[in-house]
Amino acid sequence: MSERAAPFYCPYCGDEDLFPHETGHGAWECRACNRAFQLKYLGLLSRGVRSDTGGGDGI
Numbered sequence: 001m002s003e004r005a006a007p008f009y010c011p012y013c014g015d016e017d018l019f020p021h022e023t024g025h026g027a028w029e030c031r032a033c034n035r036a037f038q039l040k041y042l043g044l045l046s047r048g049v050r051s052d053t054g055g056g057d058g059i
């Protein structure tokens, strides 16, 4: 089980030019906008995982 989560797009500029930042621990750098950011796992939501696939969400 890894805590690593790889973002697909930069949350700031939306580019895909992401590389792991040297500080590690979920840190990434975007070479398109030259920003560094960090992803952090905050924990599971208290409401738990939804298991119903039906529902009235207009699927």
Ligand SMILES: [Zn+2]
Pocket: 010, 011, 012, 013, 014, 015, 030, 031, 032, 033, 034, 035
């Ligand atoms: Zn960016």
